[in-house]
Amino acid sequence: MQRLPIRPLAGLAAIGLLALTGCGTDTGAAAHRAAPGGADTTIRAHEVMQLTKVHEATGMTLLEGPTFDADGNLLVVDVTAPPGGPKVLRVDVRRKTSRQVHTDDRGAYTSAQFSPYDGRIYLTDFSHGDIVSLAPDGGDPRVFFSGEVEGARMNPDDLAFDREGNLYVSDSRGMSEGEATGRVVRIDREGKDATVLADGLEAPNGISFDTEYRGLWISELTQNRVSYLRLGGKAGVAPLHSAIRVDGGIAQTDSIAVDADGNLYQALHGRPAMVVYDQNGERLATVEVPARAAEGLESATNVAITPGGTKAYMTVSGPAGGYLYAFDALAEGVRQSNGG
Incomplete structure (x- = not known):
C-alpha cells in the first residue's frame, strides 16, 4: 500500500484531490499516565475496529463526523469515498459491524449530525457547498441548503445545532488559496435564511x-487556534476572540467536541491524537493511539461521546485505513459531543 504524505489541510486532506477531479501497549478503554508537571494526562485509546481501506479511486480514506443515532449506533462519514462507495456508514460498536446507509455520485461529506428540530441527519458537502439531509434510516436524500451566502458560496466543513434546530456552519472558504476568508454561517432551520456571523477566519474547521x-x-486550522464567538450581543454576536493556542507541532486543529463539563476535545490532523482543554484554556489531557498502532495513521479527525455516558469513539485515518478508537472521556456526552 502506497504511503500518502501528511497533508497540510487538516480534516480535509482529501478535498484538494477531489476538487481537482471533480476536497501502545494498553488494552483497556483508557489508561492514564501523568505527564511531567502533573497538569496534562495521557489517555491511551484502544482500537475498536477498522471501518475502511484506502480507496483505489481516490487514493485515500478519511473518516469524519461520528454521531450516535437513537438506537445507539454510530454514524460515520468517509470524506473520500468514491461515487457509489459507502459515504455514510452505520456502525454497531457492540458487535463491531458496519453497513452502508448512503451513497451518491458527488458528495464529499465532512460532518454529520442529527437535527433536534426534525430528527433528520444533516451532512456538509465541502466540495459543492451544499447541506444535505437524510431520513434517520439514510433514505430520502434532500438538498437542505445550496447557493451563495452574502455573495460567496460556502465550503461547509462542520456544523452545530442550537436548541431550536438552527444550523451554525464553519465555512472554510479560501482554504485552498491560503486566504483568510473563512466564515461562520448561521442557517435557519427551514433553510431559507443564511447569515454570516463572523468572517476573516483562517480555514475554520471545528465548531x-x-x-x-x-x-x-471554532478551530482555525491554519492558525492552530481555537476562537470563541459569543452570541447574543449587538447584532446577535459579540466580537470573536482567540481563546486557546494549540501547540500541535506538525499537526493542525481539526474538529471540536464539548462534554457535559464544558471540556473541549480538539482533534488533530497530522497526528492520531486529540488534546483536551477546560473552558478556561487549561490543557487537561492528550488522547493518543498507542505508538505501536499509530504507524500508518495520520489524523484523529473527530469524536462522539456516548450520550449520558463517558465512552468516547474517535475517527482515525491514514494510509493504514480508517478506524474507530475508543477511550474514556473526562465527562458525559451531550449534544455538543455527538456529531458536527
Whole structure:
C-alpha cells in the first residue's frame, strides 16, 4: 500500500484531490499516565475496529463526523469515498459491524449530525457547498441548503445545532488559496435564511456550542487556534476572540467536541491524537493511539461521546485505513459531543 504524505489541510486532506477531479501497549478503554508537571494526562485509546481501506479511486480514506443515532449506533462519514462507495456508514460498536446507509455520485461529506428540530441527519458537502439531509434510516436524500451566502458560496466543513434546530456552519472558504476568508454561517432551520456571523477566519474547521449555548468554539486550522464567538450581543454576536493556542507541532486543529463539563476535545490532523482543554484554556489531557498502532495513521479527525455516558469513539485515518478508537472521556456526552 502506497504511503500518502501528511497533508497540510487538516480534516480535509482529501478535498484538494477531489476538487481537482471533480476536497501502545494498553488494552483497556483508557489508561492514564501523568505527564511531567502533573497538569496534562495521557489517555491511551484502544482500537475498536477498522471501518475502511484506502480507496483505489481516490487514493485515500478519511473518516469524519461520528454521531450516535437513537438506537445507539454510530454514524460515520468517509470524506473520500468514491461515487457509489459507502459515504455514510452505520456502525454497531457492540458487535463491531458496519453497513452502508448512503451513497451518491458527488458528495464529499465532512460532518454529520442529527437535527433536534426534525430528527433528520444533516451532512456538509465541502466540495459543492451544499447541506444535505437524510431520513434517520439514510433514505430520502434532500438538498437542505445550496447557493451563495452574502455573495460567496460556502465550503461547509462542520456544523452545530442550537436548541431550536438552527444550523451554525464553519465555512472554510479560501482554504485552498491560503486566504483568510473563512466564515461562520448561521442557517435557519427551514433553510431559507443564511447569515454570516463572523468572517476573516483562517480555514475554520471545528465548531461547537458551549454547554450553555451562549457561544461557539471554532478551530482555525491554519492558525492552530481555537476562537470563541459569543452570541447574543449587538447584532446577535459579540466580537470573536482567540481563546486557546494549540501547540500541535506538525499537526493542525481539526474538529471540536464539548462534554457535559464544558471540556473541549480538539482533534488533530497530522497526528492520531486529540488534546483536551477546560473552558478556561487549561490543557487537561492528550488522547493518543498507542505508538505501536499509530504507524500508518495520520489524523484523529473527530469524536462522539456516548450520550449520558463517558465512552468516547474517535475517527482515525491514514494510509493504514480508517478506524474507530475508543477511550474514556473526562465527562458525559451531550449534544455538543455527538456529531458536527
